[in-house]
Amino acid sequence: MAGRVQGKVVFITGGARGQGRNHALRLAAEGADVVLFDICHDLKTVAYDLASPEDLADTVAAIEGTGRKAIGIEGDVRDFSALEAAVDRTIETFGKLDVVLANAGISGRAPGHEMAGWAATAGTNIVGVMNTFHAALPSMNSGGSAIATGSFAALKPGGIGREPSSQAYSYAKRALIEYVKRLAAAAGGLGIRVNGVHPTNTNTRLLHNDQQYRAFRPDLEHPTREDVLPAFASMHLLPDVPYIESDDVTNAVLYLASDESRYVTGQFIAIDAGAHLKLLD
Numbered sequence: 001m002a003g004r005v006q007g008k009v010v011f012i013t014g015g016a017r018g019q020g021r022n023h024a025l026r027l028a029a030e031g032a033d034v035v036l037f038d039i040c041h042d043l044k045t046v047a048y049d050l051a052s053p054e055d056l057a058d059t060v061a062a063i064e065g066t067g068r069k070a071i072g073i074e075g076d077v078r079d080f081s082a083l084e085a086a087v088d089r090t091i092e093t094f095g096k097l098d099v100v101l102a103n104a105g106i107s108g109r110a111p112g113h114e115m116a117g118w119a120a121t122a123g124t125n126i127v128g129v130m131n132t133f134h135a136a137l138p139s140m141n142s143g144g145s146a147i148a149t150g151s152f153a154a155l156k157p158g159g160i161g162r163e164p165s166s167q168a169y170s171y172a173k174r175a176l177i178e179y180v181k182r183l184a185a186a187a188g189g190l191g192i193r194v195n196g197v198h199p200t201n202t203n204t205r206l207l208h209n210d211q212q213y214r215a216f217r218p219d220l221e222h223p224t225r226e227d228v229l230p231a232f233a234s235m236h237l238l239p240d241v242p243y244i245e246s247d248d249v250t251n252a253v254l255y256l257a258s259d260e261s262r263y264v265t266g267q268f269i270a271i272d273a274g275a276h277l278k279l280l281d
């Protein structure tokens, strides 16, 4: 039986691990060939480790294990030329590009790097998304789908924290909403759709790290996973949900990547266990 994205070629930033890896594996299982683009080294402004070259190689091998083709490319979404070269390689290898997922993101919060933290976070989470789409869209044709990963942080008045990298995170994710709408309006006449997803807390390294735990439990010096679970869950309207799984986001991404959503554009789907509804007056 044909998969839901059978024969499509998909380009994913931040694809070596976490949500990006999960999207890649599921889309491959549904018939897509995949190009993974990931920085594969740590940043001093980010208080947790980013993906490694081994993660990228492992994800490529896992996709190949599904019987689909995969390419892993190390690069930084803040570098437009690197993205242009990666898209060129995609076209040389597969002859086309159907779906682009601008998923790479950081939630920095490393102490002592305040304005560098702002620059790296905004550079990755908004400029990096723009770079990804601007490198990819000129090579895409009618029927193409571009998908940005936003965040519940975009929907939360006041954002997720006052230090510069957290302000940059909220700003970048919020700015994506207007950007996706404007790009969708521009690309619609060409038959290319542009949408996004807003995940809440998701079970990846970006959430599970000491710095993030301290942001949720500033009253404790060394909060543990158990210490933060009630604070995580208190964000959500649906009961007993401290965080969602990458699969919950992938389900929405697969829908937006496939032709099932052929008349949907300029939209964000919030996968947030009703968190935004708790903000109603």
Ligand SMILES: NC(=O)c1ccc[n+]([C@@H]2O[C@H](COP(=O)([O-])OP(=O)(O)OC[C@H]3O[C@@H](n4cnc5c(N)ncnc54)[C@H](O)[C@@H]3O)[C@@H](O)[C@H]2O)c1
Binding pocket: 013, 014, 015, 016, 017, 018, 019, 020, 037, 038, 039, 040, 041, 050, 051, 052, 075, 076, 077, 078, 103, 104, 105, 106, 107, 124, 128, 149, 150, 151, 152, 198, 199, 200, 201, 202, 203, 204, 205, 206, 207
């Ligand atoms: N985990 C959460 O709680 C959560 C919640 C809402 C939104 N998000 C968003 O989901 C997306 C995916 O994050 P995740 O949860 O899988 O975390 P993650 O840290 O596991 O994955 C992020 C990936 O992006 C890569 N990356 C980071 N900076 C990059 C750069 N400049 N260039 C290329 N690659 C880069 C990392 O190496 C890593 O592989 C991000 O945009 C994040 O902001 C995450």
